[in-house]
Amino acid sequence: MNTYVHGIGMTEFGNLGGRTMKDILLDASYSALEDAGNPKVDAVFVGNFMGGSVYNQEILGAIVANDLGLGYIPTAKVEGACASGGIAVRQGILGILSGEYDTVLVSGVEKMKHVSTIEVTQAINSAMDNDSNEKHAGLTFPGFFGVLANRYIHETGATKKHLARVALKNRENAVNNPFAQFKKPTSIEEIMNARMITEPLGLFDCSPITDGAAAIVISREKSNIMFRASSQASGPTQMQKVEDLVSIPAVKESGCIAYEKAGLGPKDIDVVEVHDCFSMTEIVSSEELGFFNKREGYKAVEEGKTKPNGEIPINTSGGLLSKGHPIGATGISQLHQIVSQLRGSAPNQVDEARIGLAQNLGGTGSYSTVHILERLGE
Secondary structure (H helix, E strand, O other): OOOEEEEEEEOOOEOOOOOOHHHHHHHHHHHHHHHOOOOOOOEEEEEOOOHHHHHOOOOHHHHHHHHOOOOOOOEEEEOEOEOHHHHHHHHHHHHHHOOOOOEEEEEEEEOOOOOOHHHHHHHHHHHOOOOOHHHHOOOOHHHHHHHHHHHHHHHOOOOHHHHHHHHHHHHHHHOOOOOOOOOOOOOHHHHHOOOEEEOOEEHHHEOOOOEEEEEEEEEOOOOOEEEEEEEEEEOOOOHHHOOOOOOOHHHHHHHHHHHHHHOOOHHHOOEEEOOOOEHHHHHHHHHHOOOOOOOOHHHHHHOOOOOOOOOOOEOOOOHHHHHOOOHHHHHHHHHHHHHHHHHOOOOOOOOOOOEEEEEEEEOOOOEEEEEEEEEOOO
16 A cells, blocks of 8 residues: 655745734645645644644644534644654554555644744753753753764864855755745855854854744545655654764664665655755755765765755755744645655756655654655656
8 A cells, every 4th residue: 555645735934923823724734635636534634843832722633624624533733843744744644554544634834933032942942851961051952953063074074164055055945935934045155154053053054933834635545646655763862872973863764764665775866855954954964864975965065966956956945944944844845845846846846856855853863754755657
């Protein structure tokens, strides 16, 4: 039994201050259902991280089923920090593969721009091990990935300019994406001289606070886009327990599992969306997924290999850095871009894209999901 994509939907990402979380969640869900031809839906899974903590709204699955008239079907909200969307999709796939459901709607949403940066930071920090000395020492996510970046630079020939090239490439991609949060062109000089967040990560090296929603309809009924693999892995929840500071084990493990399930390898992938919560994360994840040798991903960026016309196009959507990062929606928005690429209708379309990969990260590497999709037919 296989799982196929039938519809995708997405709102614009950014500051959607005039719209409620429910409004944008229903918008993306309705768009996906309409794209799929309004099939009968057997279950709903919603990826969301902080709806309860900063928006005071839970029961999101039931809200979708009720307000879209889907009937008394089972629903659930799925939380896995920034991997909430990817995990929600995986739960939908498993429900279909088990034989329990024929067709599933998976949506993801986050509303973050209505509260202060301090409040968002506090909520996001719940995705760290708070019963640890790292928490009491004041470690944050920018701090963690800043340490990773410093160590990577120390061990390789990489410089801050290589990080800036990732941010620039993703902004250039986002300029062409109508859904993206940041569509204003920038320059390597502006990125290099931007306000420092945590050395060596400047403002452009960090994903923004974002409102947005995305949705996908999946089914055992055949379509021309099929999931070749769905995988998930967990990793260390504390930095002091990481064996290699320039690795993210959950990304490597989830990638290996997905490749084995799909019967494919990195060289078979035509287009990729990886979880670039920080510019450094894109480089490390590209290595963990086998696209480049360990500690050499920065060279690929310098050589233009990750651009849309490059050897392995990465984050043609603009990535989290410029497309935006509404946490619960992020993993599904990655699949929105991959499906669009396989349909031949994506911003920054890759020529003859047939196989795509989406990798979604949660926490400091606590979770990672990988989905591999293939366009069937000629």
